[in-house]
Amino acid sequence: MAKMHKIEEKIELNCSADKIFEMLRAKQPDIPELCSDKIPSIEVHQGDWVSVGSTRKWDLNMDRIDAIDEENKVITRSVIDGEMMSHYKSLTAHVQAIPKGNDNKSCFIIASFEYEKIHEDAPEPKEFLNFGLGVLKDLGHHLSSA
Structure with a gap:
């Protein structure tokens, strides 16, 4: 049986969870401009x-939206093509926006x-993460000044 791996990072943004979630969910056409x-x-x-089920081609890869959890502000996407897939049989990204405080x-x-991984010595996708x-920090900065 194949071994699944996971890496995770947590950052803080100076914008609301609702704004960044909406940008990632419905306003993706704005991302290249920002x-x-x-x-x-x-x-x-x-x-x-x-x-x-929708698929989009980014400059680096092609991904598919697997799930959107609006209540918990989580978007799950699978990378389905691109340079990254030369190292991985599967690569699924999860992004969750969690409000900080009540403000x-x-x-x-x-x-x-x-x-x-396709082979055990394949690198962790840390650089991609x-x-x-x-990108999320840049979007957060833009949303906090908008």
Whole structure:
């Protein structure tokens, strides 16, 4: 049986959990405009921007929305194509926005990858996770100043 691995990071953003969740759920077309140095483009390949099962091509990979939990502000996506998949049989990302305090002005983001390596000496997707956290920080900064 294949061994599943998991890495996880937690960061704090100075924007509401609702705003960052909405950006990741329904306003993805805005991300290249806000983070053009990291994400020059995103295109829908199947479905739409918000529905489970929809696929999008980012510059680095192609992913599919697997689940959206609006109550807990969690989005689950599977990477289905791209450079990263040369190391992994499966790679699933989970991003959760958790409100911090009652002021609705800041939040915590818990981002994780669950993955199965193609070969045991394949690297952890730490660089990819850090890249994603950088994008989230840029989006959080933009949302806090908007």
